[in-house]
Amino acid sequence: MEIRLTLNGRQLRAEIEPALLLIDFLRAQGCLSVKRGCETANCGLCTVLMDGVPVLSCSVLAARASGHSVQTLEGLQEEAEEFVGFIADQGAEQCGFCNPGYVMNTIALLRENPNPTDDEIRAYLAGNLCRCSGYEGQLRGIRAFLNARGTKEVNPHA
Amino acid sequence: MLTFRQYLRPQTLDEAYALCQKRANLVLGGMLWLKMQNRTVDTVIDLCDLGLDQVEDLGEEWRIGAMVSLRTLETHPGLAASTHGAMADCLCHIVGVQFRNLATVGGSIYGRFGFSDPLTLFLALEAVVELHHAGDVPLADFVNQPYERDILTHVRLPKHPGRVAYLAQRNTATDFPVLTCAVAVGESGARCAIGARPMKACLVKLDLPESITPETAAAAGDRVAEQVTFGSNLRAGADYRRAICRVLVRRALLGCKEEE
Numbered sequence: 001m002e003i004r005l006t007l008n009g010r011q012l013r014a015e016i017e018p019a020l021l022l023i024d025f026l027r028a029q030g031c032l033s034v035k036r037g038c039e040t041a042n043c044g045l046c047t048v049l050m051d052g053v054p055v056l057s058c059s060v061l062a063a064r065a066s067g068h069s070v071q072t073l074e075g076l077q078e079e080a081e082e083f084v085g086f087i088a089d090q091g092a093e094q095c096g097f098c099n100p101g102y103v104m105n106t107i108a109l110l111r112e113n114p115n116p117t118d119d120e121i122r123a124y125l126a127g128n129l130c131r132c133s134g135y136e137g138q139l140r141g142i143r144a145f146l147n148a149r150g151t152k153e154v155n156p157h158a
Numbered sequence: 159m160l161t162f163r164q165y166l167r168p169q170t171l172d173e174a175y176a177l178c179q180k181r182a183n184l185v186l187g188g189m190l191w192l193k194m195q196n197r198t199v200d201t202v203i204d205l206c207d208l209g210l211d212q213v214e215d216l217g218e219e220w221r222i223g224a225m226v227s228l229r230t231l232e233t234h235p236g237l238a239a240s241t242h243g244a245m246a247d248c249l250c251h252i253v254g255v256q257f258r259n260l261a262t263v264g265g266s267i268y269g270r271f272g273f274s275d276p277l278t279l280f281l282a283l284e285a286v287v288e289l290h291h292a293g294d295v296p297l298a299d300f301v302n303q304p305y306e307r308d309i310l311t312h313v314r315l316p317k318h319p320g321r322v323a324y325l326a327q328r329n330t331a332t333d334f335p336v337l338t339c340a341v342a343v344g345e346s347g348a349r350c351a352i353g354a355r356p357m358k359a360c361l362v363k364l365d366l367p368e369s370i371t372p373e374t375a376a377a378a379g380d381r382v383a384e385q386v387t388f389g390s391n392l393r394a395g396a397d398y399r400r401a402i403c404r405v406l407v408r409r410a411l412l413g414c415k416e417e418e
């Protein structure tokens with residue numbers, strides 16, 4: 001069957017098998033940042049934006065994405081560069097496998113809520129699993145980025 | 159893995175209903191549950207072109223389209239006001255934001271899963287399910303009906319269900335719940351739904367005195383825990399669930415009181 005969609009700003013038309021998953025379609029298009037972690041909709045590693053909303057590409061049919069706009073990390077380099085250095089500075093990751101999913105969902109979080117509290121960050125990123133770290137480093141990294149950008153969290157315990 | 163030969167997007171509900179009468183065909187909601195199954199079908203029927211992705215304000219009721227995502231419900235200001243925040247409390251622990259952007263109301267309610275958070279809340283809210291063929295069915299009846307080949311088009315929720323509270327217990331964050339509890343205290347009396355027993359959620363009418371106090375709330379919790387049947391699975395045993403049930407019902411009732 002034929003699908004038409006916008007991938008990272010580029011109009012695409014492709015002939016696909018009806019049961020093809022979006023993750024496999026995207027990887028075949030060269031978007032190798034989109035990775036398969038669990039394939040059971042649990043880990044968040046395969047996160048992409050569909051019409052600006054974060055979704056699990058392992059659980060969406062490429063056919064359903066037809067008519068929509070899909071963005072992967074390949075198309076969002078500038079937005080990611082703003083904060084990924086802060087996460088790296090915290091030594092937040094060990095193997096780094098979870099990173100693309102984290103970065104994608106952090107982009108979605110900051111678009112939706114530019115000045116999140118720590119609890120809001122935790123809640124939004126709860127669907128991104130990391131098997132190496134204890135999540136604190138990533139949180140510190142995002143917090144450091146927000147602080148550097150001049151948005152200080154009001155400490156409820158102060 | 160879910161495998162199939164053909165993907166179709168019907169343009170009318172009649173077309174979708176006709177397609178779903180064939181045993182070899184399957185209706186897709188968010189596909190999250192379906193994808194976990196080992197199944198081969200002929201045709202999958204995607205409802206995404208039928209305009210079922212709206213939350214409508216009908217005055218006295220909310221009418222929620224089957225393809226509305228759980229995340230849309232969670233962040234809807236009107237539903238938050240109607241349910242005193244219980245809608246978000248019920249949905250926010252389900253896997254993650256990306257997941258809830260995909261999972262649909264239709265799939266969640268049609269599925270009538272034992273572990274379901276929204277099924278528990280919607281039961282306490284006295285939801286009505288709209289089926290394309292069978293028409294309106296109270297969720298309290300639908301929950302125990304067999305899985306007929308019909309299209310769930312909408313779910314209606316009353317706009318003023320009274321005071322509402324939702325609580326669930328999980329062994330670990332984002333896991334399936336061990337027990338779910340929703341309480342609504344309205345003009346027509348008090349209702350409590352208990353789910354993840356691990357059987358499907360059930361509805362219990364609560365006999366409450368005029369005012370909710372720590373004592374009357376605890377007594378109501380004890381009565382519900384004795385009345386409801388619990389089972390065991392890998393997440394928890396029946397006795398543990400019963401003990402948790404007492405606590406959740408008491409806390410939910412006190413939560414309703416605080417809103418007074």
Ligand SMILES: Cc1cc2nc3c(=O)[nH]c(=O)nc-3n(C[C@H](O)[C@H](O)[C@H](O)COP(=O)(O)OP(=O)(O)OC[C@H]3O[C@@H](n4cnc5c(N)ncnc54)[C@H](O)[C@@H]3O)c2cc1C
Nearest residue numbers: 187188189190191192224262264265266274275309310334
């Ligand atoms: C890993 C994982 C963890 C989960 N954790 C939780 C949890 O903690 N709490 C919780 O409450 N839920 C949980 N769920 C369930 C989830 O929230 C959804 O309820 C579930 O995925 C079904 O929604 P869906 O839109 O994906 O439906 P689908 O998987 O697409 O469909 C489910 C069933 O409903 C049918 N169907 C779908 N839409 C319609 C319709 N409009 N009319 C008729 N039939 C229809 C399908 O044919 C299928 O039989 C979890 C699911 C997964 C996969």
Ligand code: FES
Nearest residue numbers: 037038039044058
């Ligand atoms: S690979 Fe999609 S959620 Fe894990």
Ligand code: FES
Nearest residue numbers: 094096130131132
């Ligand atoms: S750093 Fe290894 S999975 Fe996150």
